[in-house]
Amino acid sequence: MAFGLRIFTQRTSDTIAQPILDADNGEVLMHTQPSVSIVLGNRSPESPGTLYISSKQVIWVSDVDRSKGYAVDFVSISLHAVSRDPEAYPSPCIYTQIETGDDEEEDEDEDEEQQEIMDWSSGISKIKEMRLVPSDPSQLETLFEVFCECAELNPEPMLGEPEEEHNWIFSADQLNSEALGEDASNWTFSENLIDSIGHTNGDNDLAHNVLQLHINDQCFEDAEEMDQEHDKNNSHQ
Amino acid sequence: MLFFSYFKEIVGREVVVELKNDLAIRGTLRSVDQYLNIKLENTRVVDQEKYPHMLSVRNCFIRGSVVRYVQLPPDGVDVELLHDATRREARGG
Numbered sequence: 001m002a003f004g005l006r007i008f009t010q011r012t013s014d015t016i017a018q019p020i021l022d023a024d025n026g027e028v029l030m031h032t033q034p035s036v037s038i039v040l041g042n043r044s045p046e047s048p049g050t051l052y053i054s055s056k057q058v059i060w061v062s063d064v065d066r067s068k069g070y071a072v073d074f075v076s077i078s079l080h081a082v083s084r085d086p087e088a089y090p091s092p093c094i095y096t097q098i099e100t101g102d103d104e105e106e107d108e109d110e111d112e113e114q115q116e117i118m119d120w121s122s123g124i125s126k127i128k129e130m131r132l133v134p135s136d137p138s139q140l141e142t143l144f145e146v147f148c149e150c151a152e153l154n155p156e157p158m159l160g161e162p163e164e165e166h167n168w169i170f171s172a173d174q175l176n177s178e179a180l181g182e183d184a185s186n187w188t189f190s191e192n193l194i195d196s197i198g199h200t201n202g203d204n205d206l207a208h209n210v211l212q213l214h215i216n217d218q219c220f221e222d223a224e225e226m227d228q229e230h231d232k233n234n235s236h237q
Numbered sequence: 238m239l240f241f242s243y244f245k246e247i248v249g250r251e252v253v254v255e256l257k258n259d260l261a262i263r264g265t266l267r268s269v270d271q272y273l274n275i276k277l278e279n280t281r282v283v284d285q286e287k288y289p290h291m292l293s294v295r296n297c298f299i300r301g302s303v304v305r306y307v308q309l310p311p312d313g314v315d316v317e318l319l320h321d322a323t324r325r326e327a328r329g330g
Contacts, residue, residue: 078256081280081297088294095294097258099303148276148298155272156302 003076003101004125005040008059008069019052019059019069027056031146033139036060038070039093039131040124051132053146055153058096060132070124072098074154080147082140083131092137094144096130239326243319244269244307253283253308254299260288262297273301 010020021027030053037047038060049069052059058077061069076099083095134140248266254275255261261284264277278296282288 075302077300078258078303079260079297079299081294083294085294097260144296144298148274151274151298151300152270152272 003099005070005072005076005098005100005127005130006125007121008061008071009067011061011066011069019054019061019071021054022056025056027054029054030150031143033134033143035063035135037091037133037135039089039133040070040127041129045133046120047133048135051134051143053143053150055150058132058147058150068120070130072096072130074150075156076100077147077151080144080151082144084137084140089131089133091133092140093131093133094140094147096132096147098128098130100126100128238271239322241269241271241273243322244273244275247310247313250310250313252277252310254304255306255308256299256303257305258303260284262299264297267296270301273304275299275301275304275307 008019012018012020021029031051033051033053035048036051037045038049039045046062046068048064049060049062052061057071057073059069059071077096078099079097081095082092083089084092089095132143134143244266248268250266251263252266253261253263254277260282262277262280263283264280267276267278269275276296276298280294280297282294
């Protein structure tokens with residue numbers, strides 16, 4: 001998976017900024033916002049440009065130099081928010097944090113300052129913050145909602161897989177009660193809290209199972225620790 | 238889907254969402270989706286000195302995959318109930 005911000009050059013032509021999207025994989029344009037400045041990390045604002053929000057990524061293309069553009073996938077956007085306080089940033093904007101896939105803690109602020117004299121495209125894969133400043137602040141709420149909608153269209157590839165590893169059988173009783181059409185996907189925690197523990201659909205076998213689970217407390221705690229270890233490993237990738 | 242259902246139960250309550258990059262944001266839980274993406278309102282960054290740029294943010298959307306912990310309102314958790322439900326979910330119930 002490609003992490004972080006990248007240079008974007010896939011336009012339909014040199015005169016039209018419209019980006020080329022991956023239509024074969026279902027990528028569609030969700031929103032276009034003209035007259036948007038972009039601020040990467042601590043760099044100076046670049047403006048003006050046009051913001052294209054697709055179902056997969058956020059693309060900004062400069063209006064002045066159409067060969068200049070940036071893109072970031074929604075899977076790399078950790079957080080987005082509407083920022084209005086002039087003390088945090090002089091203009092109201094959409095504030096985003098970008099996951100770079102680079103775990104090393106570097107002294108980025110100093111790096112950034114040195115890079116201002118370098119080429120505009122250098123070091124952008126390490127950018128961790130991006131601000132999008134529309135000339136019309138009334139568009140911020142719309143942009144925020146579009147970002148939310150698109151983020152939900154782009155779950156982690158791993159989490160998007162159906163959960164298939166939960167077919168363990170713990171007891172013969174379970175075989176009976178589970179086989180009789182008690183579908184896991186229909187079970188909701190919120191609707192029937194009490195009944196869902198041990199007495200679902202009046203099936204007393206389940207209460208028996210809960211008792212057995214208490215007996216097996218120790219092994220469940222081990223399993224939880226293993227899960228935590230697993231998560232820890234994942235987060236360091 | 239257990240935690241999705243659980244988080245829906247505490248919409249409107251105050252939580253602290255701790256991100257894998259150590260940023261911790263306190264706010265009112267506005268919504269959560271099946272990927273545990275979280276929307277917060279009336280947000281405050283817990284360590285404001287370290288993250289001054291987040292001061293202005295009043296509502297935000299946090300990607301579920303970058304969340305490390307969610308600190309829950311103590312009275313919003315029935316520990317025993319959640320414990321049992323978690324075990325139940327773990328064995329595919």
